[in-house]
Amino acid sequence: MDTRPIGIFDSGVGGLTVAKEIYARFPHLSTVYVGDTARVPYGNRSQDAIIAFSSQIIDFLLTQSVKAIIIACSTSSALALAALKQKYDLPIYGVLEPAAISACIQTKNKKVGVIGTRATIQSQQFSQIINSVDSNISIATKACPLFVPLIEEGMTEGEIPISIAHYYLDSFKKEHIDTLIMGCTHYPILQPIISSVLGRNIELINPGIALCESLTKDPLFSTNAVNQQSSHKWFVTDNPDQFSLVARTFMNSASAINTQKITLF
Amino acid sequence: MDTRPIGIFDSGVGGLTVAKEIYARFPHLSTVYVGDTARVPYGNRSQDAIIAFSSQIIDFLLTQSVKAIIIACSTSSALALAALKQKYDLPIYGVLEPAAISACIQTKNKKVGVIGTRATIQSQQFSQIINSVDSNISIATKACPLFVPLIEEGMTEGEIPISIAHYYLDSFKKEHIDTLIMGCTHYPILQPIISSVLGRNIELINPGIALCESLTKDPLFSTNAVNQQSSHKWFVTDNPDQFSLVARTFMNSASAINTQKITLF
Numbered sequence: 001m002d003t004r005p006i007g008i009f010d011s012g013v014g015g016l017t018v019a020k021e022i023y024a025r026f027p028h029l030s031t032v033y034v035g036d037t038a039r040v041p042y043g044n045r046s047q048d049a050i051i052a053f054s055s056q057i058i059d060f061l062l063t064q065s066v067k068a069i070i071i072a073c074s075t076s077s078a079l080a081l082a083a084l085k086q087k088y089d090l091p092i093y094g095v096l097e098p099a100a101i102s103a104c105i106q107t108k109n110k111k112v113g114v115i116g117t118r119a120t121i122q123s124q125q126f127s128q129i130i131n132s133v134d135s136n137i138s139i140a141t142k143a144c145p146l147f148v149p150l151i152e153e154g155m156t157e158g159e160i161p162i163s164i165a166h167y168y169l170d171s172f173k174k175e176h177i178d179t180l181i182m183g184c185t186h187y188p189i190l191q192p193i194i195s196s197v198l199g200r201n202i203e204l205i206n207p208g209i210a211l212c213e214s215l216t217k218d219p220l221f222s223t224n225a226v227n228q229q230s231s232h233k234w235f236v237t238d239n240p241d242q243f244s245l246v247a248r249t250f251m252n253s254a255s256a257i258n259t260q261k262i263t264l265f
Numbered sequence: 266m267d268t269r270p271i272g273i274f275d276s277g278v279g280g281l282t283v284a285k286e287i288y289a290r291f292p293h294l295s296t297v298y299v300g301d302t303a304r305v306p307y308g309n310r311s312q313d314a315i316i317a318f319s320s321q322i323i324d325f326l327l328t329q330s331v332k333a334i335i336i337a338c339s340t341s342s343a344l345a346l347a348a349l350k351q352k353y354d355l356p357i358y359g360v361l362e363p364a365a366i367s368a369c370i371q372t373k374n375k376k377v378g379v380i381g382t383r384a385t386i387q388s389q390q391f392s393q394i395i396n397s398v399d400s401n402i403s404i405a406t407k408a409c410p411l412f413v414p415l416i417e418e419g420m421t422e423g424e425i426p427i428s429i430a431h432y433y434l435d436s437f438k439k440e441h442i443d444t445l446i447m448g449c450t451h452y453p454i455l456q457p458i459i460s461s462v463l464g465r466n467i468e469l470i471n472p473g474i475a476l477c478e479s480l481t482k483d484p485l486f487s488t489n490a491v492n493q494q495s496s497h498k499w500f501v502t503d504n505p506d507q508f509s510l511v512a513r514t515f516m517n518s519a520s521a522i523n524t525q526k527i528t529l530f
């Protein structure tokens with residue numbers, strides 16, 4: 001039985017939407033989470049920067065004896081996954097492919113929308129994966145670079161996020177999409193607003209949920225060891241107390257979350 | 266005659282509001298600008314992180330033989346200036362003190378407002394400087410953390426920045442301030458909106474202009490060498506092409522701006 005933890009990383013708190021699903025679906029698994037809060041957000045950075053930052057995080061996770069890595073950051077999954085898989089000799093999972101495949105299964109009218117950071121949308125990774133599965137699916141994309149700062153500020157309800165959501169999402173109405181990929185792990189935190197702006201007949205794909213569904217048959221995530229005691233650790237590159245506070249609220253945790261600060265550079 | 270350049274740095278493009286004033290007021294001076302675009306924004310980071318990032322930039326500027334440093338970033342001026350002055354043996358100028366002193370001179374009713382990043386406002390540096398000059402001045406402060414992402418996105422006009430400006434600034438109306446310090450070097454880019462929301466009877470203090478006024482009698486910025494040929498260099502830690510584009514637009518430059526990428530970490 002391989003009891004080593006799974007490494008999970010993101011630029012900041014967004015990856016907690018993925019971690020939350022992992023904790024719920026695979027309660028026997030131990031995990032080590034890294035949030036690169038000293039350099040968040042990744043969404044407007046270059047591919048070189050994102051590969052360099054992600055490598056520094058993986059080098060740290062390897063010191064924690066992880067058996068696999070989940071990139072719980074859509075931008076890093078889009079721009080760095082291929083390079084990281086070549087560089088490292090352990091299983092690395094991104095969040096793009098599961099979300100894209102889930103959208104292909106979900107759409108009935110073969111019209112899919114994708115929202116994400118500027119870097120993710122410019123990479124066209126979602127479109128390439130979707131059309132490699134089904135070339136008849138048409139795809140409308142939109143970069144929504146203000147969503148991450150809104151979420152990091154905790155402005156997830158009220159007039160301002162609603163008007164920003166209209167600004168970014170109204171153009172999807174004339175595309176007649178029936179499925180939208182929330183292509184940044186921060187975005188599920190805005191799901192109520194996204195849903196109210198687009199209307200409830202559009203299916204929203206949450207990358208964390210899609211990833212967990214794709215992992216249910218993976219031996220590394222095996223549920224055989226259901227009695228095994230799991231443990232979770234959280235590390236950030238800046239402001240551990242603020243992260244602990246956000247994480248506890250976000251995960252409705254009854255107990256305090258102990259986050260440690262690490263220096264990667 | 267000391268023809269060595271002046272080093273200017275910021276987290277990103279915001280410091281160009283300061284650099285623009287330096288170029289105009291001291292046309293004989295050569296400068297080297299660094300924008301830490303791989304780690305922008307600084308406004309929510311810890312003091313430790315801001316001192317570490319600023320030190321890495323100054324170490325680079327020293328390789329460029331600068332004779333003095335201007336911290337064209339209000340957050341770094343607020344949180345790192347004292348530590349950097351202790352650490353380095355060359356003149357270092359921040360933007361807080363000149364802006365604070367300018368507000369003290371400007372206010373007639375002795376009610377001053379200050380806006381800035383969360384880190385700058387929490388540091389209370391502006392309030393301390395203002396009250397050390399005149400303890401009778403009352404100060405109202407507000408952190409405006411969405412202004413930097415708006416400016417970085419180029420969203421400087423229209424409904425969304427206006428509604429966000431109302432969200433942050435309306436509370437100043439009941440404070441009856443007559444002077445507002447735009448306490449982040451990004452903010453002068455939003456000056457038309459800030460002015461329209463607050464009303465034109467409130468004087469806005471631009472940190473770059475206040476700094477230049479304070480430097481006119483400084484020997485290092487002497488205007489004696491008016492015929493001297495000056496040169497300007499720009500370095501960033503990520504996305505040099507994007508920076509060049511923004512910088513050229515922002516400074517209404519007829520010629521292309523050549524920005525080089527450097528790696529600090």
